[in-house]
Amino acid sequence: xxxxxxxxxxxxxxxxxxxxxxxxIFTALITPILPIxxxxxxxxxxxxxxxxxxxxxxxxxxxxxxxxxxxxxGTRLSLAVGFCAACIAALIGSALGIIAGFYASRVDNxxxxxxxxxxxxxxxxxxxxxVAALGPGLFNALIAVAIVNxxxxxxxxxxxxxxxxxxxxxxAARLSGMTDTRIIITEVLPNVFPVIVxxxxxxxxxxxxxxAGLSFLGLxxxxxxxxxxxxxxxxxxxxxTSPYTSVVPGAMILxxxxxxxxxxxxxxxxxxxxxxxxxxxxxxxxxxxANYNEAKNLDRSELLSVxxxxxxxxxxxxxxxxxxxxxxxxxxxxxxxxxxESGSGKSVTALSIMGLVSSPPGIITGGYVNYKxxxxxxxxxxxxxxxxxxxxxxxxxxxxxxxxxxxxxxxxLEEAIKAHQPVSQEEVYQRSxxxxxxxxxxxxxxxxxxxxxxxxxGMRQRVNIAMALANDPEIIIADEPTTALDVxxxxxxxxxxRELTRERGLAIIFITHDFGVVSQICDEVAVMxxxxxxxxxxxxxxxxxxxxxxxxxxxxxxxxxxxxKRELASIDGLPPMVDRLGHGCAFAPRCEKTISECLNxxxxxxxxxxxxxVRCLKPEIHL
Amino acid sequence: xxGYILKRLLSAIPVLLGISIIVxxxxxxxxxxxATAILGSYATPxxxxxxxxxxxxxxxxxxxxxxxLGNILQGDFGRSYSLNKNVIDEVIERFGATLILAGTSFxxxxxxxxxxxxxxxxKQFKLTDKLITFIVLLGISIPSFFLGMMMILxxxxxxxxxxxxxxxxIYGARDLTALISHLALPASALAVVATGVIARLxxxxxxxxxxxxxxxxxxxxxxxEKTVIWRHALRAAMVSILPILGIxxxxxxxxxxxxxxxxxxxxxxxxxxxxxxKRDILLVQGGVVFVAACYVIFNIAVDVAxxxxxxxxxx
Numbered sequence: 001x002x003x004x005x006x007x008x009x010x011x012x013x014x015x016x017x018x019x020x021x022x023x024x025i026f027t028a029l030i031t032p033i034l035p036i037x038x039x040x041x042x043x044x045x046x047x048x049x050x051x052x053x054x055x056x057x058x059x060x061x062x063x064x065x066x067x068x069x070x071x072x073x074g075t076r077l078s079l080a081v082g083f084c085a086a087c088i089a090a091l092i093g094s095a096l097g098i099i100a101g102f103y104a105s106r107v108d109n110x111x112x113x114x115x116x117x118x119x120x121x122x123x124x125x126x127x128x129x130x131v132a133a134l135g136p137g138l139f140n141a142l143i144a145v146a147i148v149n150x151x152x153x154x155x156x157x158x159x160x161x162x163x164x165x166x167x168x169x170x171x172a173a174r175l176s177g178m179t180d181t182r183i184i185i186t187e188v189l190p191n192v193f194p195v196i197v198x199x200x201x202x203x204x205x206x207x208x209x210x211x212a213g214l215s216f217l218g219l220x221x222x223x224x225x226x227x228x229x230x231x232x233x234x235x236x237x238x239x240x241t242s243p244y245t246s247v248v249p250g251a252m253i254l255x256x257x258x259x260x261x262x263x264x265x266x267x268x269x270x271x272x273x274x275x276x277x278x279x280x281x282x283x284x285x286x287x288x289x290a291n292y293n294e295a296k297n298l299d300r301s302e303l304l305s306v307x308x309x310x311x312x313x314x315x316x317x318x319x320x321x322x323x324x325x326x327x328x329x330x331x332x333x334x335x336x337x338x339x340x341e342s343g344s345g346k347s348v349t350a351l352s353i354m355g356l357v358s359s360p361p362g363i364i365t366g367g368y369v370n371y372k373x374x375x376x377x378x379x380x381x382x383x384x385x386x387x388x389x390x391x392x393x394x395x396x397x398x399x400x401x402x403x404x405x406x407x408x409x410x411x412x413l414e415e416a417i418k419a420h421q422p423v424s425q426e427e428v429y430q431r432s433x434x435x436x437x438x439x440x441x442x443x444x445x446x447x448x449x450x451x452x453x454x455x456x457x458g459m460r461q462r463v464n465i466a467m468a469l470a471n472d473p474e475i476i477i478a479d480e481p482t483t484a485l486d487v488x489x490x491x492x493x494x495x496x497x498r499e500l501t502r503e504r505g506l507a508i509i510f511i512t513h514d515f516g517v518v519s520q521i522c523d524e525v526a527v528m529x530x531x532x533x534x535x536x537x538x539x540x541x542x543x544x545x546x547x548x549x550x551x552x553x554x555x556x557x558x559x560x561x562x563x564x565k566r567e568l569a570s571i572d573g574l575p576p577m578v579d580r581l582g583h584g585c586a587f588a589p590r591c592e593k594t595i596s597e598c599l600n601x602x603x604x605x606x607x608x609x610x611x612x613x614v615r616c617l618k619p620e621i622h623l
Numbered sequence: 624x625x626g627y628i629l630k631r632l633l634s635a636i637p638v639l640l641g642i643s644i645i646v647x648x649x650x651x652x653x654x655x656x657x658a659t660a661i662l663g664s665y666a667t668p669x670x671x672x673x674x675x676x677x678x679x680x681x682x683x684x685x686x687x688x689x690x691x692l693g694n695i696l697q698g699d700f701g702r703s704y705s706l707n708k709n710v711i712d713e714v715i716e717r718f719g720a721t722l723i724l725a726g727t728s729f730x731x732x733x734x735x736x737x738x739x740x741x742x743x744x745x746k747q748f749k750l751t752d753k754l755i756t757f758i759v760l761l762g763i764s765i766p767s768f769f770l771g772m773m774m775i776l777x778x779x780x781x782x783x784x785x786x787x788x789x790x791x792x793i794y795g796a797r798d799l800t801a802l803i804s805h806l807a808l809p810a811s812a813l814a815v816v817a818t819g820v821i822a823r824l825x826x827x828x829x830x831x832x833x834x835x836x837x838x839x840x841x842x843x844x845x846x847x848e849k850t851v852i853w854r855h856a857l858r859a860a861m862v863s864i865l866p867i868l869g870i871x872x873x874x875x876x877x878x879x880x881x882x883x884x885x886x887x888x889x890x891x892x893x894x895x896x897x898x899x900x901k902r903d904i905l906l907v908q909g910g911v912v913f914v915a916a917c918y919v920i921f922n923i924a925v926d927v928a929x930x931x932x933x934x935x936x937x938x
Contacts, residue, residue, distance in 0.1 A: 113637075113641070114641075116638070116641075117638065117641035117642060117644075117645055118645070120638050120641070120642055120915065120918070120919055120922075121642065121645075121911075121915050121918070122874070122876040122877045122914070122915070122918050123873065123874075123877050124876075124877035124878075124880050124892075125876075125877070125895075125911050125914055125915055126645075126911075128880070128895050128896070128899060128907070128911065129646055129649045129650070129907065129908075129911045130649060131899060132649075132650075132653075132895075132898070132899040132904065133649045133650055133652045133653045134652075136899065136900065205764075209766055212766065213766065213768065213881055216766075216768050216881065216884075217880070217881070217884055217896050218896070218900065219896065219899060219900075232766075232768065232769060232772075236772060236885070239772055239775065239776060240775075240776070240780050240787075243776050246769070246772050246773075247773075250766065250769035250772065250773070253766050253769060254764055254765050257764045257766070258760065258761070258764035261760060261763065261764050262760070265760075281747055281748070281830070281834075282744055282745070282747050282829070282830050282833035282834055283833065283834060283838075283839075285842060285848045285851070354843065356839055356842060356843055358834065358839075385845050385846075385847060386845065387845070388842065388843055388844065388845035389843055389844035389845035389846075390845055393843065393844075394840075394843040396836060396839070396840060396843075398836060401835065401836040401837060402836045402837055402839075402840045403837055403840065404837045404840075404841070404855055404859065405859065405935060406858055406859055406862070406932070406933060406934060406935075407858075415844065415846065415850075416844045416845075419844055419845045419846050419847075420845060451934045451935070453934075453935050464840075467840075467844065470844075
């Protein structure tokens with residue numbers, strides 16, 4: 001409860017709403033003992049006095065009644081009626097919801113069909129029909145508004161009840177011989193009660209507005225008694241000559257409803273855990289670059305070189321250093337593998353190259369991505385956009401969610417081509433069919449008309465690859481493109497990638513967690529752990545003679561076919577959280593060779609031979 | 624597709640029957656004797672009994688329901704005693720005026736609401752977003768009848784841009800320009816609340832979509848941000864925005880009752896309120912059943928549109 005109030009108080013607008021609503025309720029409660037004149041005393045000599053001119057602070061209405069006094073009494077009445085309607089709707093609606101949810105099957109069916117019928121009406125029609133039957137009057141209006149809101153409660157509460165009736169404690173209560181009534185009262189009710197309260201708090205504003213509306217139409221409170229709605233309705237006749245008589249009650253309704261809405265938003269936000277972690281934020285078109293330290297470009301000779309890249313995630317007060325000074329090079333006609341466990345920063349490295357890391361929370365804080373002499377981290381948006389999908393393209397992990405679900409394959413391919421090349425509709429169609437052929441999709445003319453959900457997983461990934469090839473790229477960055485596929489399809493996709501490097505001379509950066517995949521297609525490999533590269537060199541060398549203890553343990557996790565019965569290794573413990581890395585080697589806590597020096601200082605990536613670099617004080621050197 | 628539409632239309636039959644039963648039962652609850660209400664309190668008992676027999680009120684409830692149902696299926700909703708006119712003629716005429724008002728309003732709130740929601744989500748946490756969020760909050764909190772009165776005061780009385788009330792000028796041609804100038808204020812006043820709700824829900828629907836993988840793919844393809852937001856994201860978000868529009872149509876139709884009172888619009892809402900105050904029960908009954916039935920049909924249209932929009936459902 002205290003935590004909830006703390007959360008609520010973080011939202012200043014909601015707090016303001018809470019203060020206002022408490023003030024209004026307090027004033028309404030003490031209205032009878034306030035020294036104000038009788039709201040119903042008619043004084044026709046003093047009609048339409050403007051505010052602040054007489055004793056009546058807010059002026060007088062068309063019968064010379066004190067507006068201030070009428071406003072306070074009207075507010076009191078409106079609040080009471082709204083609150084009563086909310087209680088009645090909550091009581092009946094929740095009862096129906098609990099019964100429907102608890103007994104389920106037939107009872108549920110009958111009740112919910114009835115509720116659906118009520119919901120088929122635009123709400124005011126039903127309210128009007130009820131008032132027509134019962135006759136105008138505040139109490140009847142209250143009943144009408146309550147009935148109209150019953151379906152809302154019934155549906156919500158039914159859902160919650162349905163969710164808990166299969167819980168073990170309900171079964172236990174049944175087995176112990178408790179009657180249904182007792183189970184509902186002692187077991188179900190306490191669990192759904194919070195939901196009822198929340199539903200009430202979000203609808204009470206509505207109900208105040210709806211009863212005020214019926215009164216405004218002359219169907220609610222009858223003279224001389226007045227709630228805010230009927231005050232407004234009576235003032236309408238004199239709208240043009242004495243507008244303040246309308247403004248006073250109207251503004252009051254606005255204030256009350258707005259305060260309740262603000263408070264309701266605050267309550268909802270405080271209860272929705274997703275909003276707290278900031279997940280519901282939309283990523284910008286490009287990863288944010290902030291506190292940027294441009295690193296020196298280490299190499300100009302390769303097609304693409306990434307130097308000392310730093311990408312962080314700022315979530316709340318935590319700062320996750322997902323990529324911490326990574327340098328890699330992509331060579332023409334070669335495949336570079338980046339391998340590591342989940343959370344090692346391999347995907348973030350790949351996505352940072354073209355500014356595709358979700359931001360917020362991602363921020364690039366340093367590094368240099370060199371492509372043809374310009375730093376991609378610092379190019380303007382237009383230049384980056386003209387390279388994306390054109391010279392440098394991506395293939396992502398989940399082939400289904402990476403494709404737009406509502407567009408056909410053809411449309412998505414054509415779009416990729418047209419984004420960078422001004423070609424005719426006829427040509428763009430031919431090209432997209434050729435692309436589908438080139439990734440060996442059978443019957444491409446037919447498949448082009450399909451939606452992604454109609455294709456198999458392997459076909460989808462082929463479409464993604466075709467899309468990446470649309471503009472003859474120089475570099476393809478593939479982020480675990482085979483992880484979501486089954487093994488045979490995986491092999492086909494890998495051979496497709498191998499062809500692309502060998503035959504088209506493409507540079508491929510291949511992200512994976514599987515050394516088996518590395519051995520099949522990668523020429524070089526960078527092993528990542530906790531945001532840093534721990535070993536980098538020719539893949540054949542590293543596969544056969546891993547120098548870093550982490551690499552050798554990782555290779556030990558790969559099952560080998562036909563190599564006898566070997567205990568499949570695993571690495572004890574978990575990778576460290578990258579928000580609180582201390583000094584020293586991040587792998588030290590899981591390493592068998594740890595010595596005290598490992599924990600003291602940061603360890604540099606050092607060459608152990610001409611081609612291989614290792615970040616370890618005691619690398620296994622094979623001669 | 625045709626099969627689906629047919630299936631949906633068939634499924635509307637029990638809903639429509641349910642609506643007719645609910646309305647009939649509510650009206651049957653009316654205390655007192657309709658015959659006395661029609662004939663006045665000085666009527667002789669013989670006359671009351673005769674009228675009761677003529678109206679079929681001496682028969683049991685369920686028989687009366689089927690007689691009434693049979694009549695309304697043939698378009699006979701009875702005669703309004705206060706207007707001395709066939710109920711169905713009056714309802715259709717008034718409903719036309721309501722459709723013009725609510726329809727315009729609905730188009731306004733859908734367009735503006737979705738645009739505001741999309742802008743707000745694309746510029747999340749920036750000034751545009753905060754501004755839109757605040758205006759939306761104000762919009763959904765203001766009672767439409769109060770807003771309408773204030774608009775009359777400002778735009779009709781002080782600035783004299785638009786007429787104060789009514790649907791047509793009292794003198795002068797009943798042409799489109801006249802209609803638009805009369806329509807501007809009430810349609811805007813009616814649209815405000817729904818615009819706010821639609822903007823709010825469109826924003827969250829868009830935020831949900833914008834963090835999906837296929838948006839990242841669209842960006843990785845090198846599409847410009849306008850295409851990413853307005854084509855890729857909005858197209859996908861429409862799947863969840865469309866049902867919201869259907870629900871909001873009901874709210875616009877409901878809100879029209881207040882706006883018709885404020886602006887003296889000759890719609891079905893004002894007719895119902897007048898009929899209730901005059902105790903013209905047959906008119907109320909006919910109006911409610913007719914409008915509710917139209918709303919059910921409209922919702923089927925929304926379902927069908929949803930179906931067309933999302934190829935995944937077809938399978």
